[in-house]
Amino acid sequence: MYYWGDIMAFNFTFDIAALIVFAVLIILVASTKHIMDDTFKILYKLTAAAVLVPIFDICCGDSVRYEVGYVSTLVFAMLFFLAHTVVTFYFLSYVMAEVEMRQTRSAIYKFFIYLPLAICVVVILLTPWFNTIFSYSIEAGFVKGPLYPIVGIVPVFYFLWSLVYTIYRRHLLSRSFKTMIFFVLTLNFAAIFIEAVFTDIAIRNFIISVSAIIMFFFEMMGRAEIEEDTNIVGKEYLLEEGVRMINNKYPFSIILVKMSNFEALSDTFGNNNTTALAKNIASYIGNRFKLGRCFRISESTIAILNTDGDSGELTKQLYAELDNSWDVEGLDISCDILMTHIDFPDDIDDFDNIVAAIRYFAKMERSAGHINERIREKQVETAIERGLKNNSFEVYYQPIRDLDRDTFVTAEALVRLTDPELGPISPGEFIPIAENNGTIVAIGNFVLETVCKFISENDMEELGLHYIELNLSVIQCLQKDFIETVERIVGKYSIDPKYLCLEVTETASNYSPKVFTRNLAALGERGYALALDDFGTGYANIERMVTSDFRIVKFDKEMTQYSTGEERLQEVFEKMQNVIHSMDSMVVAEGVETKEQYEYLKSIGCDYIQGYYFSKPVPQEDFVEFVKENNRVG
Ligand code: C2E
Ligand code: MG
Ligand code: MG
Numbered sequence: 001m002y003y004w005g006d007i008m009a010f011n012f013t014f015d016i017a018a019l020i021v022f023a024v025l026i027i028l029v030a031s032t033k034h035i036m037d038d039t040f041k042i043l044y045k046l047t048a049a050a051v052l053v054p055i056f057d058i059c060c061g062d063s064v065r066y067e068v069g070y071v072s073t074l075v076f077a078m079l080f081f082l083a084h085t086v087v088t089f090y091f092l093s094y095v096m097a098e099v100e101m102r103q104t105r106s107a108i109y110k111f112f113i114y115l116p117l118a119i120c121v122v123v124i125l126l127t128p129w130f131n132t133i134f135s136y137s138i139e140a141g142f143v144k145g146p147l148y149p150i151v152g153i154v155p156v157f158y159f160l161w162s163l164v165y166t167i168y169r170r171h172l173l174s175r176s177f178k179t180m181i182f183f184v185l186t187l188n189f190a191a192i193f194i195e196a197v198f199t200d201i202a203i204r205n206f207i208i209s210v211s212a213i214i215m216f217f218f219e220m221m222g223r224a225e226i227e228e229d230t231n232i233v234g235k236e237y238l239l240e241e242g243v244r245m246i247n248n249k250y251p252f253s254i255i256l257v258k259m260s261n262f263e264a265l266s267d268t269f270g271n272n273n274t275t276a277l278a279k280n281i282a283s284y285i286g287n288r289f290k291l292g293r294c295f296r297i298s299e300s301t302i303a304i305l306n307t308d309g310d311s312g313e314l315t316k317q318l319y320a321e322l323d324n325s326w327d328v329e330g331l332d333i334s335c336d337i338l339m340t341h342i343d344f345p346d347d348i349d350d351f352d353n354i355v356a357a358i359r360y361f362a363k364m365e366r367s368a369g370h371i372n373e374r375i376r377e378k379q380v381e382t383a384i385e386r387g388l389k390n391n392s393f394e395v396y397y398q399p400i401r402d403l404d405r406d407t408f409v410t411a412e413a414l415v416r417l418t419d420p421e422l423g424p425i426s427p428g429e430f431i432p433i434a435e436n437n438g439t440i441v442a443i444g445n446f447v448l449e450t451v452c453k454f455i456s457e458n459d460m461e462e463l464g465l466h467y468i469e470l471n472l473s474v475i476q477c478l479q480k481d482f483i484e485t486v487e488r489i490v491g492k493y494s495i496d497p498k499y500l501c502l503e504v505t506e507t508a509s510n511y512s513p514k515v516f517t518r519n520l521a522a523l524g525e526r527g528y529a530l531a532l533d534d535f536g537t538g539y540a541n542i543e544r545m546v547t548s549d550f551r552i553v554k555f556d557k558e559m560t561q562y563s564t565g566e567e568r569l570q571e572v573f574e575k576m577q578n579v580i581h582s583m584d585s586m587v588v589a590e591g592v593e594t595k596e597q598y599e600y601l602k603s604i605g606c607d608y609i610q611g612y613y614f615s616k617p618v619p620q621e622d623f624v625e626f627v628k629e630n631n632r633v634g
Contacts (some may be wrong), residue, residue: 001452014202015054015061018209022051026214032220035292037241043219046090047212049083056080056204067138074136078124079487080589081133081151085120086160087208089113094215095162095181099172102557102584119514123147123199158190172247180218199255215488229277231286238295238303239355246344246351247306253311253343254354255304256361257285257322262300265496275299277328277335284322301362311341319451347429380430381418384439393417393443395450398622399611399630400469400588403602407631410501412610413451413470414617415443422483435475444476448489451500456493456621469501469552477504477519486523501552505533520548531588535559536576552608553580557591560611563600572606 005584025047034040063069090114114437127133132147166173166181173181186243188357191207222240226233238254245252259278268272276300285302295303306314323337325563340361357375387393396413415431418424434440450467460466476482502523524530531552536559559576562569577587589601592611599610615626 001282003503014206015058016022018054018206019051021206021209021213022047022054025209025216028213028220032225034220034223035237037292039094040219042094042097043212043215046087046094047216049090050208050212052083053080053087053208058203059322060204065139065497070136070138074128077134077136077142078127081124084204084208085124085151085154085158088155089117091184092158092162092165094634095165098177099169099244100249101250102245116154116157120150121422123150129146132535137315142469156192159185176218176222177338180214182584184214187398198429210621212271214582226291227282227286227294227437230283231291231294232282232294232298232302233292236301237292238305240296241305242354243351246354249345250307251344253306253341254310254342254358255306255315255318256339256358257281257302257304257318258296258338258361259300259335261336269331271327273331273333277326277333280326280328281322281335285318288318297358303358306341311343315341322330327613330473342375348378353378353571372493377433377513379422380425380433381437383425384434384443386419387417388439388446392419393446394619395447395454396617396619397468398610398617399626400608401614402608407464408614408627409464409466409606411465411623411627412467412503412617413447413468414449415471416617431473435473438474438475440473441479443487444473445489447471448486449492452490452495454492455495455499458624460499463627465627466633467499467501467529469503471503471505471533474504474516477516482519483526485524486528487526499530501529501531503531503533503554517548524549533540534590550585552586552588554588554590554610560589560591560597560601561602563589563599564594570600577604577606605611 015297036044056076056079060073060080063073063076070303096113116566117193122130127145131143131145133145133151134148135145136142162181163185170178187207188204188211191204194201194203223237227269242252242254244250259281262278263272265277269277279354282294282296282302285304289304293305295305297303304318319339323335325332325334327333341347342354342357344354345465348357394416396414396416398414399408399412400412401407403411415427416424417427417430431443433441434443447470458465479485485565490500504520520530529551530548530552531554532548533554534556535553537556545624555573555576559573562573580587587598587605590610592598592601592613594607597611598609598613618626
């Protein structure tokens with residue numbers, strides 16, 4: 001027997017407390033402006049249903065107490081159970097909406113979410129006729145019906161589903177969200193437990209209201225504010241939305257708008273006017289789109305999240321509207337607008353790259369189209385992976401001439417990549433990318449192996465070649481097993497290390513100079529010759545030159561230009577050469593393109609030259625042909 005009983009006054013207090021909590025919540029919500037996205041809408045519905053729970057409870061109680069009548073008591077009791085179930089249903093929907101978008105849910109999935117609710121509703125609605133949930137009479141009060149457990153099981157079922165879902169999707173949910181959900185669930189399970197043990201206490205309504213306020217607080221804390229005057233939202237919210245769409249593989253575009261002459265305008269029209277212009281433009285954009293679709297990236301950059309229609313077309317349209325003269329306090333200021341759009345998944349298919357592209361765009365100065373660099377970088381990354389997988393990297397050789405002997409005694413091995421989609425990609429472009437993502441190690445090993453194979457298959461003496469030069473990346477040199485890898489590859493072809501000269505370049509990147517120096521020294525000890533590449537462009541070269549034992553220093557193209565430059569530059573060139581000679585190193589001048597350069601370098605006693613003047617880098621067979629012919633072999 002289930003009586004509304006004596007402790008009603010006690011439970012009544014809980015209901016009143018719940019209503020007070022809701023009143024606070026309403027004030028809180030009314031005082032701020034939010035974006036009505038999926039999660040927020042669900043939270044509103046959840047709260048609305050949650051408010052009704054104590055209200056119906058009180059009404060039902062009063063209806064009994066004041067003997068208002070059979071029908072009203074019955075209806076309020078039914079509504080109470082309905083509202084209660086609906087709250088838990090929305091709770092599950094809310095948790096799901098944090099990761100999933102409703103558009104992407106399958107019909108069968110939706111069916112299973114709604115099914116328990118539907119059963120519950122039907123069972124409740126049948127109560128007046130079949131006493132399914134309870135029977136009520138003024139004399140006997142409330143008596144549980146045969147299907148009464150359903151109104152208890154379904155809410156528990158939704159809570160349990162939420163719990164399992166949160167655990168299952170834990171990787172896609174933020175830590176704070178999970179903590180909040182676990183906390184709320186614990187509260188509710190505790191309330192259910194208390195009510196099960198102490199059947200005369202009704203604390204659940206109060207706990208539901210507390211849960212709702214916790215959830216609201218949580219949502220509002222994490223939510224970027226909407227700018228009052230422009231209707232634009234902070235970028236954190238773009239990230240949140242973006243992550244959700246990517247997780248759901250839902251196609252979208254981000255349209256980026258930037259006032260590219262912001263700095264220049266500031267100089268000309270003053271900061272206040274320029275800021276006012278930026279605001280005008282922002283509010284134009286903010287009011288043109290739905291609330292919660294435009295995001296503030298920086299003072300001069302705004303992102304628009306577009307999910308419907310052709311973004312290319314929209315970009316063009318918007319550009320025409322914005323790239324105009326704007327009236328700011330009587331001043332006619334013309335704004336240079338820079339726009340681009342990134343399509344997911346066509347242009348970029350992961351989140352980090354989207355963030356990087358946006359950041360890049362926001363930082364970017366005038367020149368348009370640079371956002372495509374980030375996209376291009378991504379494509380090159382794919383091309384590198386493809387190249388490694390399909391073995392399509394190649395090694396070309398560029399002959400280097402000994403000016404003393406007047407023959408080609410060596411060559412620089414240079415890696416080449418031709419991608420089926422992107423065509424030939426220059427190492428100047430893909431090497432830095434490969435260094436960033438670590439694929440340089442595999443590429444470097446491939447080049448070393450190819451060169452070793454070449455040396456082992458050809459008679460170097462007969463060709464007149466002393467050794468082959470190849471480029472080492474700093475990243476390679478910093479690998480733990482670097483020395484062993486080199487030894488293993490060289491050992492595989494039984495090559496004497498004297499046939500190899502390893503070129504390294506200085507970079508200002510923050511690598512560990514100690515490991516680098518130690519590895520170079522280890523190579524030197526094992527008989528490999530070392531060359532310092534790109535001398536004259538890098539950083540701290542002088543120090544490196546002194547601390548490592550370089551047999552060769554390669555003057556960069558830029559330095560080589562000095563040789564045909566004005567007299568003082570020529571002097572620099574000669575003096576540097578003397579310094580290097582005094583340290584018992586030899587000089588290779590790179591990038592020799594003209595006869596004039598060649599003759600000058602020869603006249604000042606430069607040791608070796610490399611450049612298009614003799615040959616571009618060529619495939620192995622052409623290189624062998626070239627040296628055979630020029631060194632008059634065979
Ligand atoms: P680098 O090591 O300084 O190589 C010399 C670059 O100058 C080569 O460019 C070569 O083709 C170019 N060059 C040679 N003679 C002339 C000339 O007369 N005029 C002009 N304008 N250029 C000339 P490439 O092959 O495009 O390579 C660019 C850079 O990529 C290389 O500069 C090197 O730093 C890197 N690289 C190339 N292959 C490898 C490799 O196998 N491993 C690593 N780690 N880096 C490589
Ligand atoms: Mg080089
Ligand atoms: Mg170089």
